[in-house]
Amino acid sequence: MAELAFPKDAMRVLKETSRTFYIPITFLKRELKHSVASAYLIFRAIDEIEDHADLDNDAKYTMLMKVSELFEQPFNNEEYFRILGSEKANLPDVTVRLEEWVQACPKDAQPIVMDAAREMAWGMAKWAKENWNIQTREDLDDYTYYVAGLVGVMLSDLWALYADEQTDRELAIGYGRGLQAVNILRNEEEDLDERGVNFVPEGWTRAELFKYAEENLAKADEYMKSLHKRSIVLFCRLPLALAHKTLKAMKEGREKMTRAEVEQTVEEVKSE
Known part of the structure; x- marks a missing residue:
């Protein structure tokens, strides 16, 4: 039943943040639509950390590495906010609300999506450190x-x-x-x-x-x-x-x- 309750606001945020993929995601059937929509929001949340103009590379590296580790277990939002620290106020809504996108992901798809998010955050951290x-x-x-x-x-x-x-x-x-x-x-x-x-x-x-x-x-x-x-x-x-x-x-x-x-x-x- 969880798939039926996919948050409408998630699709709104997706439309605002990922115009290239919003339309094709609407073509998909229910479980895939919800899985892919939540995945893209999660990836965008991470991407905004990598792209953030006011964060230096060392801060990006540390933050992304810690976020990568978060995806290895059930998502802990308190720990996530600790990782963001004082930068939370400067990061966009899609990043701050990461827990919502994780929860929106259908349970069957979560291991696949979380593993991809873990790997992406790790790779982005590596390249941020390399400038x-x-x-x-x-x-x-x-x-x-x-x-x-x-x-x-x-x-x-x-x-x-x-x-x-x-x-x-x-x-x-x-x-x-x-x-x-x-x-x-x-x-x-x-x-x-x-x-x-x-x-x-x-x-x-x-x-x-x-x-x-x-x-x-x-x-x-x-x-x-x-x-x-x-x-x-x-x-x-x-x-x-x-x-x-x-x-x-x-x-x-x-x-x-x-x-x-x-x-x-x-x-x-x-x-x-």
């Missing part, structure tokens, strides 16, 4: 695995749990990496200007980053072939279609897709 100093393709692969590739793996585990869909782990990682690579390309100047962070390997040109994105999006296209349930296909197809079209727009010298292009893509995917 996201990405020197090689291996470094980029490692970083994009922790922030996106492992989400692909988690989703595949949820597809298997609720819909008996069997997928390839490496292709699932490629799916996540491909979307993240497009984000890195789109936000390259902003990341450098606002955070002083460059996710591009030493010596790489923008053309090489485009190639990296295309290689991983090709894996994502291959991943799609293993999916059969319509709601899951729709969920995966929309972010992928937007990523392909965003990449095309940037190759044409545009910063991003227009709102009209985004809306048209949503309609195209829904009608397929």
